[in-house]
Amino acid sequence: MAETRILDRNLHIRAIDTYIDPTSPRARAIITHGHADHARPGHGKVLATPDTIAIMKVRYGEDCAGAFQALEFGVPLTIDDVTITLFPAGHILGSAQVLVEQGGKRAVVTGDYKRLADATAQPFELVKCDLLVTEATFGLPVFQHPAPGREIARLLTSLGNFLERAHIVGCYALGKAQRVIRLLREAGYEAPIYLHGAMVRLCELYEERGIALGPLKLAIEAGKGELAGQIVIAPPSALKDRWSRRMPDPVLAMASGWMSVKQRARQSLVELPLVISDHADWNELRETIADTGAGTVWVTHGREDALVYQCRQQGLVAEPLNIQGYEDEGEAE
Numbered sequence: 445m446a447e448t449r450i451l452d453r454n455l456h457i458r459a460i461d462t463y464i465d466p467t468s469p470r471a472r473a474i475i476t477h478g479h480a481d482h483a484r485p486g487h488g489k490v491l492a493t494p495d496t497i498a499i500m501k502v503r504y505g506e507d508c509a510g511a512f513q514a515l516e517f518g519v520p521l522t523i524d525d526v527t528i529t530l531f532p533a534g535h536i537l538g539s540a541q542v543l544v545e546q547g548g549k550r551a552v553v554t555g556d557y558k559r560l561a562d563a564t565a566q567p568f569e570l571v572k573c574d575l576l577v578t579e580a581t582f583g584l585p586v587f588q589h590p591a592p593g594r595e596i597a598r599l600l601t602s603l604g605n606f607l608e609r610a611h612i613v614g615c616y617a618l619g620k621a622q623r624v625i626r627l628l629r630e631a632g633y634e635a636p637i638y639l640h641g642a643m644v645r646l647c648e649l650y651e652e653r654g655i656a657l658g659p660l661k662l663a664i665e666a667g668k669g670e671l672a673g674q675i676v677i678a679p680p681s682a683l684k685d686r687w688s689r690r691m692p693d694p695v696l697a698m699a700s701g702w703m704s705v706k707q708r709a710r711q712s713l714v715e716l717p718l719v720i721s722d723h724a725d726w727n728e729l730r731e732t733i734a735d736t737g738a739g740t741v742w743v744t745h746g747r748e749d750a751l752v753y754q755c756r757q758q759g760l761v762a763e764p765l766n767i768q769g770y771e772d773e774g775e776a777e
């Protein structure tokens with residue numbers, strides 16, 4: 445198959461010996477975005493968007509790779525007979541799809557993506573290709589994400605109903621936290637939003653890179669009673685620990701695509717599940733595959749089989765990739 449010469453099933457671009465989102469240290473890597481299952485420390489040379497490089501340095505330290513090369517969206521970079529171009533994936537700040545062109549063939553690796561509007565990420569751009577490597581985090585027909593504005597409205601309604609209770613919203617620290625804050629601002633919520641300490645540095649980074657989040661305060665510095673009727677953003681792990689029990693009679697909420705699975709919400713003791721996902725849902729995955737015009741589709745990230753079956757029904761060549769090590773962070777996305 446012609447496409448497999450551009451890219452192999454380990455997302456290795458053989459002609460330039462470069463891996464996309466490798467799960468172990470490599471001499472040369474292209475990183476789609478800053479989540480830990482895609483961006484790992486210890487590579488030799490890293491090619492990524494300026495935002496992703498900034499995120500990696502904040503999370504892993506300035507010298508987490510031998511060298512960094514920043515590539516802006518839409519700017520082609522030619523190495524030997526291979527051309528690499530990054531396009532926005534709409535998943536988190538700086539998240540990119542990777543277009544690899546060689547000998548007139550085009551392969552696209554989506555990384556994680558969504559097509560829904562999100563003020564905290566550069567908007568998804570559709571890229572035509574012959575081979576599409578797509579994620580399938582929510583690759584089952586049962587996953588149909590509601591409009592995020594509706595979920596934010598449910599949070600604000602609960603806040604209005606329980607003015608004496610703090611509302612702690614479990615959010616993954618990179619991407620989800622900033623998106624939820626921004627969605628609250630878009631819904632007209634202007635009060636200070638309180639942060640768990642683990643959120644602070646990444647919120648600052650988003651602000652530094654031009655994403656306004658409005659007034660933020662550190663929850664630990666709030667006086668007794670100050671958090672009643674307020675919103676606190678915390679990592680999901682903090683919902684269950686002593687940290688949250690200091691709050692006035694907290695309502696435990698969680699913002700995640702997984703919150704559509706009622707059992708998951710129950711297991712995590714979440715009273716107010718908010719279905720807010722940074723991944724494409726089932727329909728979005730199917731539409732995107734069709735829109736790219738790809739004849740061959742490789743599926744990564746978990747629930748691969750349903751999407752592979754669906755693609756084959758449409759007459760496409762489709763395979764699961766079964767790459768180990770993705771989705772270590774997926775619980776909260």
Ligand SMILES: [Zn+2]
Pocket residue numbers: 477479535556777
């Ligand atoms: Zn991700």
Ligand SMILES: [Zn+2]
Pocket residue numbers: 479481482556745770771
């Ligand atoms: Zn991922």
